Amino acid sequence: MTASTVLILGGTGEGRRLADLLRVELPGAHVVSSLAGRIATPRHPAGSVRVGGFGGVGGLATWLREHRVCAVVDATHPFAARISAAAAEATAACGVPLLALRRRAWSPGSGDDWRCVDSMEEAAALVRTIASRVLLTVGRQELGAFAGDRHTWFLARCVDHPDPPLPARVEVLLDRGPYTVAAERALLDERGIDAVVTKNSGGPATAAKLTAARERALPVVMVRRPACPHDVPEVSDVDAAVAWVRHRLAVPADH
Template sequence: MLILGGTREARRLAAVLVDRPGLHVTSSLAGRVRTPSLPPGEVRIGGFGGVDGLAGWLRDKAVDAVVDATHPFAARMSANAAAATARAGVALLVLRRPGWTAGPGDDWRWADTLPEAAALLPSLGERIFLTTGRQDLASFADLDLWFLVRSVDAPEPPAPQRMHVLLDRGPFTVDGERTLLREHRIDVLVTKDSGGDMTAAKLVAARELGIPVVIQSRPPLPAGVTVVPTVAAAADWVVRHP
């Protein structure tokens, strides 16, 4: 089987399945992070060459099942996985952690795209904590605001001119996020609806400090795919798959 990975859920699924008798597990990573956290077992890094390349790879390797456990915003990979598995006649499951839900005291503004998120910022504050990823800064490049940008690797241009870069990898703590927001006098937090608890501490800290949050909504999944929210459910599907 093939796990399309890069997430904590993908690594956990590989760990659950890698030693199971009669099952050969390969995890695939896109290669966008220079020093990725590797799952156990066989790992391949890099793209497949679109739908045709992935469908051919599935046939060549005689893959029986694919679990798409990519990031909730890896829309192109999810679309390619759905198309390629349908073409190759391979079963597909999507493992997708639930998104975040606002609670009492949260001041959240939703945006379908990052340009929409950027358009909201001038009316909300001057100092922005941006956690949307190093490849997504172009939408904010023309804003005359100050940005604290956190990412695993150094961001790529175009990027805001007034910017401080913090290279770090989660999980993060509420105490740490609270301190970070205070030290940098942050007015607004901008993030994506990634879900999970590895990076949710910033949302709690923002709530406690009364800081508004702008969140990009998730892209839709391909039509007709089967989706489960947990590693346990995905492992059960794999085991039960003929």
């Protein structure tokens, strides 16, 4: 690989769009998208793709050196705190520039009834006091936090089937966004949902459930994002990430 290798830590729509744009706008760069491998059938971006972990900070640092990476864009999920922290540490050790590409967080609007918490455990403790039938959209790896609740009925929507432990009263719905407000409204009505639990992932693909919950005057237990690593520049726009990579590679804007 050349010294113009760019690593995208991906798995998000923003990461896929960034890979697509870089392939067109910076054809001389070698773009590698890394996916964690936690989804059985991930949507692959354009260009080179690697799947699986790096083996911690040391493994990632070794990979960066061996592949002569000149820039890293962390376009992982806003809740992928572990890989984001590892990326910050590994790039600092190697002297490789790092940019965080994060979609903007959702924010409550008029008519929203959000109950914000800092952890999945707090969400599980709160929801059992305010609801009996809950739409749970927190990802398959977080369902264990609700396993001790034997009274609440959950509709757990996941991309892949979750592993135990699971709540005692749960229906698993395998589905993948984007979702429409009409479909989310119908789901809430058909299942008799009286509360929604979700992460503040941001972005339009899964925001329809928040609109539907507002229309039905349902409470939403919203898990706040984990803190991002300090001293890592951050953008929320894919075009801004392209410009950052272009600058790192010293490619003229009219190239």
